[in-house]
Amino acid sequence: MKILVLISNVPDTTTKIRFKSDNTAFDDAGVQWIINPWDELALTRAVELKETGGVSLITVANVGNASTEPTLRKALAVGADDAIRIDVEARDAFEVATQLASVAKDYDLIMAGIEASDYNGSAVGGMLAELLDIASVSSVSGINIENGQLLFNREIDGGSQVLSVTTPVVAIVQKGIAKEPRIPAMRGIMMARKKELKVTAPVSAEDRTSFVRFELPPKKAACKMVAEDNAKELVRLLHEEAKVL
Amino acid sequence: MSILVYTENWDGKFKKFSFELVSYAASIAKQTGSTVTALSIGNVTDSELQKLSNYGTNKVLKITDDRFNSLDNKAMSKAIVAAAKAEGAKMIILAHNNLGKALAPRVAVRLQAGLETGVVALPVSFDPFIVKKKVFTGKAFAEVKINANIKVITLAQNSFEPVELRHSETIEAFNPQMADSDFTTTVKETNKVTGKVLLTDAEIVVSGGRGMKSGDNWGGLEEMADLLSAGMACSRPVSDEGWRSHTEHVGQTGKIIAPNLYMAFGISGAIQHLGGVSSSKVIVAVNKDKEAPIFEVADYGIVGDVFMVIPQMIEAIKEMKS
Numbered sequence: 001m002k003i004l005v006l007i008s009n010v011p012d013t014t015t016k017i018r019f020k021s022d023n024t025a026f027d028d029a030g031v032q033w034i035i036n037p038w039d040e041l042a043l044t045r046a047v048e049l050k051e052t053g054g055v056s057l058i059t060v061a062n063v064g065n066a067s068t069e070p071t072l073r074k075a076l077a078v079g080a081d082d083a084i085r086i087d088v089e090a091r092d093a094f095e096v097a098t099q100l101a102s103v104a105k106d107y108d109l110i111m112a113g114i115e116a117s118d119y120n121g122s123a124v125g126g127m128l129a130e131l132l133d134i135a136s137v138s139s140v141s142g143i144n145i146e147n148g149q150l151l152f153n154r155e156i157d158g159g160s161q162v163l164s165v166t167t168p169v170v171a172i173v174q175k176g177i178a179k180e181p182r183i184p185a186m187r188g189i190m191m192a193r194k195k196e197l198k199v200t201a202p203v204s205a206e207d208r209t210s211f212v213r214f215e216l217p218p219k220k221a222a223c224k225m226v227a228e229d230n231a232k233e234l235v236r237l238l239h240e241e242a243k244v245l
Numbered sequence: 246m247s248i249l250v251y252t253e254n255w256d257g258k259f260k261k262f263s264f265e266l267v268s269y270a271a272s273i274a275k276q277t278g279s280t281v282t283a284l285s286i287g288n289v290t291d292s293e294l295q296k297l298s299n300y301g302t303n304k305v306l307k308i309t310d311d312r313f314n315s316l317d318n319k320a321m322s323k324a325i326v327a328a329a330k331a332e333g334a335k336m337i338i339l340a341h342n343n344l345g346k347a348l349a350p351r352v353a354v355r356l357q358a359g360l361e362t363g364v365v366a367l368p369v370s371f372d373p374f375i376v377k378k379k380v381f382t383g384k385a386f387a388e389v390k391i392n393a394n395i396k397v398i399t400l401a402q403n404s405f406e407p408v409e410l411r412h413s414e415t416i417e418a419f420n421p422q423m424a425d426s427d428f429t430t431t432v433k434e435t436n437k438v439t440g441k442v443l444l445t446d447a448e449i450v451v452s453g454g455r456g457m458k459s460g461d462n463w464g465g466l467e468e469m470a471d472l473l474s475a476g477m478a479c480s481r482p483v484s485d486e487g488w489r490s491h492t493e494h495v496g497q498t499g500k501i502i503a504p505n506l507y508m509a510f511g512i513s514g515a516i517q518h519l520g521g522v523s524s525s526k527v528i529v530a531v532n533k534d535k536e537a538p539i540f541e542v543a544d545y546g547i548v549g550d551v552f553m554v555i556p557q558m559i560e561a562i563k564e565m566k567s
Contacts, residue, residue: 013497013517017384037498093350093360114346117497119380119387122362122399126318126350135429136318138347141491151433155343155492156316157255157445159437163315166429172347175499176491208359212375212388217523223530223540228549231557232564234529237545239565242527244449244506245473 001145002057003046004107006100006124007075008036008090008116009068019214026118026214035071037181038113040078042171044178045143046111047079054145057081059107063090063099069197076192077184083195088202091210097127098205104128108167109150114138114174129170137165141176246279249334251325252297253344254289260446262340264300264407269400270338271301271410272367279335281412282306284328284419286313286321294416301410306332306419312428316344320427322351327421329356334395341399342445349399359393365404382497382520402446403503403526444493447476449506450525452495454480454518456511456532456551460488465555466510472562478502480512496521510551514539531555 011017012032020027035043046058060075061084062068072083086099104110112125129136141160142153152163152171184192226234238245248270252263270281280303285294287309294305306328313321325348329337337352339345341363353360361376365386369375373390376398380387444450451470453463460483470477477493484494495502497520507525511532512518519542522528530543531554540546547554 011381013382013520015381017381019385041498094354097350097354117382120363120378120382122346123350123353123360126322126347127354127360129319130322130351130354134319136347136351137430138318139343156435156437157343157443158441159435161432161436162434164431164433169429175494180485208353208391208393209361210390210392212390214380214388215386217383217386220542220544223543223546226545226547228547228553229557231547231554232561234545234547234554235558235561235565238506238527238529242506242544244527245562245565 001055001109002107003049003055003059004104004110005039005043005046005058005060005075005080006110006112007039007043007060007062007072008113009033009062009064009071010036010116010118013037013117017216023214024211033068033071035075036113036116038115038173040181041178042111042113042173043075043078043080044182045173047182048178049143049145050079054148059084061086061100061103063088063096065089072197073192074184076195076197077188078182079188081195083197085197085199086202087199092207093121093123093127094208095205097124097131099202100124100128101131102203103200104132110168110170112170112172114172125170125172132168134168134170135165136170136172137163138172140171140173143171143177246277246335247332248274248279248281248336248338249325249329249332250281250283251337251339251345251348252283252285253340254285254287257287257289258293259296261407262342262402262446263297265402265405266338266340266400267297267300267302268407268410269367269405272408273336274301277371280304282328282332282334284308284325286324291416295414298412298414299409300407301412303412304415304417306417308419308421310420310423312423315428315430315432317428317430318347318351319429320423322348322355323423323427324421325352326355328419331419336395337397339397339399341401345399349397353397356395356397357393358395358397359391360397361389361391362399363401364398365401379524382501383523384520401503401524403505403524442470442474442476444476444478444495444500445502447504449473449475450478450502450504451475451508452478452480452512453483453510454512455482457483457488460486462552463489465559469555469559469562472559472566476504480518509539510555512539513537514542
């Protein structure tokens with residue numbers, strides 16, 4: 001089985017968000033870039049599956065310019081076998097999915113995080129599945145291989161399901177897919193330098209959305225404090241003033 | 246033109262979120278001189294379907310084919326596309342929840358539409374078509390232009406208050422052409438927890454953090470959640486420690502929720518946690534550290550010991566309820 005893990009290059013989740021050019025663009029000065037947290041969990045599960053057998057190849061793919069390569073190198077250090085970077089800026093979900101569709105055809109399982117932590121699109125995985133006209137399963141919190149067959153755990157409202165699916169398939173994964181993201185070991189980092197990071201030219205793709213402007217949320221009013229021994233008053237305020245109880 | 250709304254059902258019932266979607270569509274329809282068609286897939290009675298018309302649908306299409314019970318993403322999106330084409334819909338609206346997020350991207354590709362997810366308000370403008378959404382997990386907003394003739398959007402929960410608006414009650418059976426190969430998913434096993442309020446649609450959420458000190462100290466919070474019919478949540482360290490199930494983890498990498506009331510006990514409020522809860526209408530924080538960042542986003546707070554505050558609150562809630 002061959003696995004493709006889609007990797008989004010995002011600002012570290014502790015980044016203080018600022019905008020520039022009259023609030024029309026994200027200000028990336030001084031920003032640390034990381035593997036999107038859900039993509040990192042997806043990759044971790046892919047590596048675990050390879051270790052238990054039944055997986056012959058893990059490729060990671062990213063749409064972005066050369067500045068995203070350290071993120072792909074990190075993915076290689078975590079345990080991917082090779083990497084593909086499609087050499088164009090990621091601007092829009094449809095554009096990104098179109099690019100990925102050009103390299104995703106030979107894989108049995110494609111894994112994508114539920115969303116990227118920057119623009120929160122939740123779109124690329126589903127779009128890619130439709131472009132390839134293959135199955136997709138969202139809210140996947142577990143993947144196992146039994147007798148060569150993929151079994152997914154899917155979270156549904158109020159519970160979970162075990163599913164079998166036709167392949168190839170896009171699994172859109174969320175919390176639970178792996179316990180913790182795997183930290184690259186020194187050996188992995190050394191090996192990653194020798195692994196192939198293929199740069200491919202983009203295909204022609206249309207942008208169907210564009211950012212017009214950004215804004216920061218309005219500042220909240222000061223928190224109304226209640227004394228520790230007067231929690232009754234808190235309940236009264238929630239009931240009578242905020243009217244939420 | 247027509248607007249198509251996919252109205253998901255939960256065991257045959259609609260929820261407030263369903264009416265938010267229909268009402269949102271009706272409001273756009275009014276501004277643009279359009280009509281609203283709701284599409285329901287699954288086993289829903291006509292009397293339940295009629296509830297949608299209380300919020301402004303002109304027509305309801307229903308698909309009752311049992312093959313859709315597996316919630317197959319490929320098949321369901323194909324059915325939504327078929328309905329959009331049959332209705333000549335120029336806009337398709339879905340919920341920004343698990344199922345809506347799974348289907349909307351597929352629908353958009355098939356209709357050659359532009360997609361924007363997690364929209365939080367009525368469109369800023371129609372020509373050009375611009376909508377507002379949250380980005381950076383609630384740390385900012387963006388206005389986004391959709392550059393395509395057909396628009397697909399997912400609407401965030403609690404971002405539009407349903408308004409009653411009564412039209413006709415046309416309910417029509419809809420039978421899209423489906424091939425067996427469209428159904429790609431086989432459900433082998435379903436495990437449902439019954440009697441619990443679902444975290445993602447709870448109006449009130451009670452949440453505990455590292456300040457709860459151990460997984461054994463959750464009795465008070467559970468009692469409070471029961472009294473308030475609230476959902477139960479926790480911060481990441483709590484699920485990492487295994488004190489609570491990861492399904493209760495709210496935050497940037499867990500569930501993202503927007504209840505009317507979020508009460509955080511012993512949660513300091515790391516930026517990743519706030520990303521998952523900052524859309525809540527009212528936030529209450531109880532924490533022993535007065536410098537904890539949770540107080541910067543909270544509306545009401547107590548600096549103090551959670552184990553002292555929780556029993557007092559339970560008492561007061563019981564009094565209020567009686």
